[in-house]
Amino acid sequence: MYDIILPLKLFKTSRLTILAVAAVAVCVFVVIVVMTVMNGLVTDFIDMNHEFFSDCIISTDSLVGFGHYDEFENILRSSDFVESVTPVINTFGLVKSNSSGKNAALSLMGIELESHAKTTDFAKSLYYRKDKPSLAFSPSYNPQLPGCVLGIDLLVERDQWGKYLQSAYLPRWSYGITCFPLTPKGTLVKTGTSVSANTGTFYYSDNSNSGLARVDSAYVYLPFEKLQSLAGMDIGAKRTSAIFIKFKKGADLNKSVEKTAALWKDFVARNSNSEVSGLFKNVNVQDFRSYRRETIAPMEKEQTMMALLFLLVGVITVFIIFVIFYMIIGGKNRDIGILKSVGVSQLGIMRVFLRYAVLTGLVGAAIGIAAALVFLDNINGLENWLYVKFGFQMWNREIYAIGAIPDRPGIALPIEVAASAVIACLLGALLPTIKAARQNCVDTLRVNQI
Amino acid sequence: MKQNDYILTCEQLYKSYQMGAMRLEVLKGINLNIAKGEFVAVKGASGSGKSTLMHILGALDKPDKGKVLFEGENIAAFSGRKINEFRNKKIGFVFQFYHLLDELTVLQNVLLAPMVQMGAIGWLLHSAKAKKTAAQLLGELGLAERAEHRPYQLSGGERQRAAIARALINEPDVILADEPTGNLDSKTGNDILKVFEKLHNAGQTIVMVTHDDRIAEKASRIIRLADGKINPPVV
Numbered sequence: 001m002y003d004i005i006l007p008l009k010l011f012k013t014s015r016l017t018i019l020a021v022a023a024v025a026v027c028v029f030v031v032i033v034v035m036t037v038m039n040g041l042v043t044d045f046i047d048m049n050h051e052f053f054s055d056c057i058i059s060t061d062s063l064v065g066f067g068h069y070d071e072f073e074n075i076l077r078s079s080d081f082v083e084s085v086t087p088v089i090n091t092f093g094l095v096k097s098n099s100s101g102k103n104a105a106l107s108l109m110g111i112e113l114e115s116h117a118k119t120t121d122f123a124k125s126l127y128y129r130k131d132k133p134s135l136a137f138s139p140s141y142n143p144q145l146p147g148c149v150l151g152i153d154l155l156v157e158r159d160q161w162g163k164y165l166q167s168a169y170l171p172r173w174s175y176g177i178t179c180f181p182l183t184p185k186g187t188l189v190k191t192g193t194s195v196s197a198n199t200g201t202f203y204y205s206d207n208s209n210s211g212l213a214r215v216d217s218a219y220v221y222l223p224f225e226k227l228q229s230l231a232g233m234d235i236g237a238k239r240t241s242a243i244f245i246k247f248k249k250g251a252d253l254n255k256s257v258e259k260t261a262a263l264w265k266d267f268v269a270r271n272s273n274s275e276v277s278g279l280f281k282n283v284n285v286q287d288f289r290s291y292r293r294e295t296i297a298p299m300e301k302e303q304t305m306m307a308l309l310f311l312l313v314g315v316i317t318v319f320i321i322f323v324i325f326y327m328i329i330g331g332k333n334r335d336i337g338i339l340k341s342v343g344v345s346q347l348g349i350m351r352v353f354l355r356y357a358v359l360t361g362l363v364g365a366a367i368g369i370a371a372a373l374v375f376l377d378n379i380n381g382l383e384n385w386l387y388v389k390f391g392f393q394m395w396n397r398e399i400y401a402i403g404a405i406p407d408r409p410g411i412a413l414p415i416e417v418a419a420s421a422v423i424a425c426l427l428g429a430l431l432p433t434i435k436a437a438r439q440n441c442v443d444t445l446r447v448n449q450i
Numbered sequence: 451m452k453q454n455d456y457i458l459t460c461e462q463l464y465k466s467y468q469m470g471a472m473r474l475e476v477l478k479g480i481n482l483n484i485a486k487g488e489f490v491a492v493k494g495a496s497g498s499g500k501s502t503l504m505h506i507l508g509a510l511d512k513p514d515k516g517k518v519l520f521e522g523e524n525i526a527a528f529s530g531r532k533i534n535e536f537r538n539k540k541i542g543f544v545f546q547f548y549h550l551l552d553e554l555t556v557l558q559n560v561l562l563a564p565m566v567q568m569g570a571i572g573w574l575l576h577s578a579k580a581k582k583t584a585a586q587l588l589g590e591l592g593l594a595e596r597a598e599h600r601p602y603q604l605s606g607g608e609r610q611r612a613a614i615a616r617a618l619i620n621e622p623d624v625i626l627a628d629e630p631t632g633n634l635d636s637k638t639g640n641d642i643l644k645v646f647e648k649l650h651n652a653g654q655t656i657v658m659v660t661h662d663d664r665i666a667e668k669a670s671r672i673i674r675l676a677d678g679k680i681n682p683p684v685v
Contacts, residue, residue, distance in 0.1 A: 001573035009553035343538025
């Protein structure tokens with residue numbers, strides 16, 4: 001019982017305990033906050049990419065696109081593992097605001113609303129037409145006008161808490177969108193000797209908040225056929241840049257991608273005599289992770305690096321605890337002698353100090369976890385407050401690619417970190433404890449008698 | 451007297467310490483028999499080896515040569531576990547500087563030995579008797595009102611009485627007291643001495659280290675240590 005009472009009493013009365021607890025709490029706090037943000041960042045980013053780009057993408061990097069896409073869509077639709085498919089055009093254009101006169105070169109995405117809403121989570125990203133995504137390109141003030149959906153960061157401001165200040169009524173803004181059309185051979189369409197450009201006027205009909213900062217700050221969505229026409233992808237054989245595919249629920253992603261790739265291979269072989277068959281060479285069949293590997297892979301590497309760096313935090317914690325326990329136990333020489341004089345064994349002495357270390361680890365971890373949870377709960381508000389108050393943006397959306405700082409650590413991470421903290425405390429206290437247990441009790445009792 | 455009547459026996463005890471380059475011979479062949487119920491005062495000048503002898507008798511230290519027999523058994527042959535049991539059940543230590551644990555209350559300090567003896571589960575099941583004994587001891591030593599106080603809240607005399615209560619709680623066969631009155635004023639020292647006399651009268655074996663003649667006179671036998679030997683030699 002002494003080995004339960006004494007650790008509790010030591011914990012309550014030793015001032016050095018406060019230092020040890022504070023050291024553990026700070027380390028736990030830092031690890032949880034940073035790992036939550038890093039893990040959340042990667043997980044959120046992967047999920048958002050999945051939601052935005054569907055399960056599998058058949059795509060080409062060429063702005064010319066590829067043909068016969070509608071035929072292959074039909075093949076996919078008749079496959080037992082495919083839920084839905086949708087064609088997507090990715091190109092670039094000059095977007096000019098007719099009200100402000102400002103213009104910018106932006107990414108243009110041509111989508112078929114109904115099939116796109118079935119294949120991706122695009123509908124969820126809308127503001128005005130969230131419940132009726134099929135009307136996303138119909139401005140509410142005049143549904144007959146050609147509409148366009150803009151990435152939310154192109155035109156909606158945020159308040160100091162990071163919340164978007166959406167207008168209750170859809171503003172009547174129009175945009176002139178200009179594209180340089182390309183022939184199936186990849187040449188610019190010319191009128192006489194000069195390069196031809198296609199321009200259309202589109203009315204702001206909604207905005208899209210995908211959560212992917214680079215998408216939301218650079219993408220304008222247009223009706224598929226209209227962009228196909230603007231980009232010249234309806235010249236000769238109609239072309240698209242990509243086909244997004246959603247697999248049936250429960251279908252294995254890798255196997256389904258393999259099946260799709262096999263179907264595509266057969267399809268390309270059957271259409272090898274087509275006039276646009278040369279465009280098939282640039283087409284890849286990939287799952288969403290591979291399709292977005294340029295952005296996902298560095299983040300996953302950063303996450304691994306971060307985990308390795310936090311091993312160093314663990315080592316530092318062990319060292320801090322070692323130093324503090326060395327000091328604590330050094331001041332308890334006489335007590336160790338007293339305990340031995342009443343028959344406490346070496347293991348008993350070790351139990352007292354190791355339980356003290358466990359208690360220090362548990363309390364430090366609990367404080368660290370509580371502080372981290374409170375901090376994470378307010379992290380987005382704090383970051384926005386810093387931005388509004390001092391113009392300092394800790395979390396640059398351009399760099400970190402998502403809209404909000406991840407603030408949910410889950411259950412596993414705090415438990416893992418708390419367990420690591422307790423183990424770190426045990427390791428840190430082990431050497432001083434062994435030294436204490438092996439100490440000659442006569443020496444410790446004589447200290448005050450010389 | 452037969453050998454079996456002695457509770458503690460020392461045979462040719464030698465002990466030395468390394469002090470820098472010098473080897474200090476503290477005990478040079480001590481032979482000593484202590485009978486059950488005896489009150490032995492060990493006298494000697496400072497540095498004569500009194501405390502060293504007491505630590506060896508209580509298995510807190512080991513001799514370089516020679517042996518200590520407890521009820522005929524050589525304590526050097528005890529296992530680690532048996533040594534701990536020996537310190538816990540057979541010996542009660544009283545130190546000059548009390549050596550109470552500051553983190554614990556007086557009652558918890560007194561209960562330390564039974565706690566060690568019983569273990570956590572045993573303590574939960576059988577602590578009532580130990581607590582009753584501790585309360586009784588504290589009452590007899592005039593510390594009933596101080597049971598929940600911490601050592602730093604007590605006077606020197608009270609602390610020493612608490613230390614005596616701790617030494618007595620497991621009803622040890624021998625009390626080893628190392629200058630128990632050395633840190634107290636003469637009145638308080640007398641009070642403590644009365645406690646030891648009372649214990650001796652009740653049949654308790656006591657070995658007390660002291661350099662105070664007045665205290666030593668209360669003992670049933672005085673052993674004088676000089677130059678690492680008992681002077682005159684015990685026959």
